Amino acid sequence: MANLKDIRTRIASVKSTQQVTSAMKMVSAAKLRKAQDAIIQMRPYAEKLNEILTSVSSNLSSDVENKYAGRKTEGRILIIAITSNRGLCGGFNSNVVKRVSELVSTTFREQAGRKKVDVIAVGKKAVDGLKSKGIIVTNSYLDIYEKLSFLTAGEIAQSLMESYSAGDYDRVELVYNQFKNAAVQNLVNEQFLPVSVSIKDTKATKKASNISYLFEPSMQEIVVTIIPQSLKIQFYKALLDSVAAEHGARMTAMHKATDNAFDLIKELKLNYNKARQASITNEILEIVSGANAMKS
């Protein structure tokens, strides 16, 4: 039986850990709400932009000359791994790292063999995780989360678009956690470039085909201005999703940790009481046997 003082100190330390985890859970819950708000705020813009893009491109007869369109060659691949800067959020970051190394060793195996796969890390945890897997990180963005805005996200997206149109890469892939709800994150890899102007939303196209719009200055030019904007939005959305998913994941992880601490305390208290009882019983036994020895 462990000694009483040891158990007492363990109980105290578990209790203080529990306080920390439950505080972190609360903080994450508050940050999650903020992150969710940002997604909701962004949605009308993204939806409208998409609607205009589909309605314009469905009116176009020929393909638009577009420097972000697909190419025949599938040479150089760029993977963007989006993680958080902080840990303690369950499998959130390691899932992204795992998926990236999976992509490198399966889907892009051939390109990786020819050293034509580059990885850019967004968030400190991606840098650390990928390094430990032996994947070379060519570039990293570490401090975008402090002041995440459409402007900062747009700058990164812009530089990605530029390196694509300059021919540095033939395909850009995003790997990130998509926010579903507070408890569920979906790990996705999504093609960022080349962009495909496809008619995804049939409802939007139907609505658009009923209205004959005037186009100023011309359909082509409108598409050319919308595409970079919609790419920036896509990248921004991926970042916002990742932030919301991070806080969701941390909230769940911390909730579990708090629960575990609670169970641990219960068990330790039981042990403590057992040990205390045993020591009392021992003492009584000694006294009684001592008294008996005196008597005889």
Place this chain on the structure above:
Amino acid sequence: MLKLEIITSEKLLFAGEIKIVKLPGVSGSFEIMENHAPIISTLMQGKIKVKEINDMVSYFEIKGGLVELSNNDVKVLVEEQ
């Protein structure tokens, strides 16, 4: 009644019923009033002037954007400065 919404990627700047809106189109500034024909246009850097139903006038500085109008429903997607 002409309805207007000015949306950025981060928030809603303006929503309401208006009399007239003046927009900095790429091929020249233009105004939209009630029963304007459906239009999609790109916007350049400049000012949006909005005259509300109670004759209150407000301005929005933009860096660029897009406008879509159908059925007296104007939606302006803008990039803020």
